[in-house]
Amino acid sequence: MSRDTALVSADWAEKNLETPGVVFVEVDEDTTAYDGGHIPGAIKLDWKKDLQDPVRRDFVNQEQFSALLSGRGISNDDTVVLYGGNNNWFAAYAYWYFKLYGHGDVKLLDGGRKKWELDARPYAKDVPSRAKTSYQASAPDLSIRAFRDEVVQSIGVKNLVDVRSPDEYAGRLLAPAHLPQEQSQRAGHIPTAISVPWSKAANEDGTFKSNDELSKIYGEAGLDGGKDTIAYCRIGERSSHTWFVLKELLGQQNVKNYDGSWTEYGSLIGVPIALGDEPGKA
Amino acid sequence: MTSPSNVAAGCAAPDQSAPLPAGVDLEKETVITGVVRNGDGEAVGGAYVRLLDASGEFTAEVVSSPEGVFRFFAAPGSWTLRALSRSGNGDLTVDAARGINEVAISVAAA
Numbered sequence: 001m002s003r004d005t006a007l008v009s010a011d012w013a014e015k016n017l018e019t020p021g022v023v024f025v026e027v028d029e030d031t032t033a034y035d036g037g038h039i040p041g042a043i044k045l046d047w048k049k050d051l052q053d054p055v056r057r058d059f060v061n062q063e064q065f066s067a068l069l070s071g072r073g074i075s076n077d078d079t080v081v082l083y084g085g086n087n088n089w090f091a092a093y094a095y096w097y098f099k100l101y102g103h104g105d106v107k108l109l110d111g112g113r114k115k116w117e118l119d120a121r122p123y124a125k126d127v128p129s130r131a132k133t134s135y136q137a138s139a140p141d142l143s144i145r146a147f148r149d150e151v152v153q154s155i156g157v158k159n160l161v162d163v164r165s166p167d168e169y170a171g172r173l174l175a176p177a178h179l180p181q182e183q184s185q186r187a188g189h190i191p192t193a194i195s196v197p198w199s200k201a202a203n204e205d206g207t208f209k210s211n212d213e214l215s216k217i218y219g220e221a222g223l224d225g226g227k228d229t230i231a232y233c234r235i236g237e238r239s240s241h242t243w244f245v246l247k248e249l250l251g252q253q254n255v256k257n258y259d260g261s262w263t264e265y266g267s268l269i270g271v272p273i274a275l276g277d278e279p280g281k282a
Numbered sequence: 283m284t285s286p287s288n289v290a291a292g293c294a295a296p297d298q299s300a301p302l303p304a305g306v307d308l309e310k311e312t313v314i315t316g317v318v319r320n321g322d323g324e325a326v327g328g329a330y331v332r333l334l335d336a337s338g339e340f341t342a343e344v345v346s347s348p349e350g351v352f353r354f355f356a357a358p359g360s361w362t363l364r365a366l367s368r369s370g371n372g373d374l375t376v377d378a379a380r381g382i383n384e385v386a387i388s389v390a391a392a
Contacts, residue, residue: 033345085345086343087343114330114366117328117330117368118330118366118367118368120368165335165339165340165341165342166335166337166339167335167341167357172357173356173357175355176341176342197339197340199339199340204332204364204366205366
């Protein structure tokens with residue numbers, strides 16, 4: 001995977017709105033933005049209602065993912081172009097799901113809704129109807145998903161990348177600053193994790209920085225190219241953004257997203273936690 | 283502490299024009315809220331408002347409501363607000379204290 005195959009520009013998108021076999025999908029937690037206007041022809045996925053299991057604390061399984069995409073009229077051989085708000089956080093999360101379940105051709109729209117809005121590109125309000133398909137998801141590719149035990153064993157061994165804001169990393173805030181700070185878990189970060197906020201990878205308009213800039217940012221932060229990497233944030237969506245950068249744009253091998261992230265780790269009994277701005281010791 | 287039911291489990295921005303959630307304790311929270319306006323004083327909805335910490339590091343971003351309203355839950359200290367919109371961009375520095383801090387951001391084409 002590389003930048004050319006994983007990412008499309010807003011210009012490319014606007015030229016391919018009606019191209020057969022290309023499906024635009026807006027992904028967000030709050031889908032009112034889609035309802036008020038979206039990229040013409042795009043369908044929506046609700047991160048919480050569509051992509052999370054309604055009972056278990058997990059995302060949809062292979063069968064649920066197959067049923068979801070079949071119902072929305074997406075085929076295995078479609079080119080799926082994902083975009084959303086929040087600088088593509090949830091679109092990147094969905095991208096990771098599509099990869100996990102083996103979709104052949106999935107891309108992220110560079111800059112997402114923000115770039116589209118700031119460019120004053122067109123919106124539509126009508127919801128397209130697509131014929132149902134028989135989508136077949138593959139068994140989950142767990143080479144890109146980290147679970148808590150592996151994370152604990154990776155302290156001081158693998159690259160751990162904490163992509164939350166500096167104040168969340170240090171333990172001064174418990175959640176991103178657009179949410180109330182009530183949380184039930186402890187604050188801090190996983191010992192030895194380096195701090196590279198996801199936002200370092202993005203320009204102000206939401207587009208990704210160049211590969212040269214990205215390599216420099218992670219190199220200077222101490223990412224060891226010879227080691228496997230696990231990225232985490234609070235609930236796994238901002239770390240999907242960084243996972244996308246490391247795996248899909250920079251082409252690094254063995255990069256996993258820990259979707260349990262701080263909400264899980266910071267609630268575990270007995271695991272080590274580091275406070276403050278330094279990574280801390282294993 | 284428990285999370286109130288009206289707080290999103292995820293990271294998407296809650297409705298920016300809604301009243302403060304009932305569970306928000308203003309004795310503890312530092313709320314930075316305000317309106318984005320253009321050069322003619324009109325509210326700018328759909329603006330991307332970002333909160334940067336004292337070192338200029340990105341902390342959070344929300345989209346202003348149709349009435350131009352935005353809101354952050356931060357911590358006491360110095361913050362920079364930056365708004366991007368179709369009507370142009372604007373910046374503002376705020377020294378926030380515990381409780382509600384009201385500000386106004388003007389945007390203009392460069």
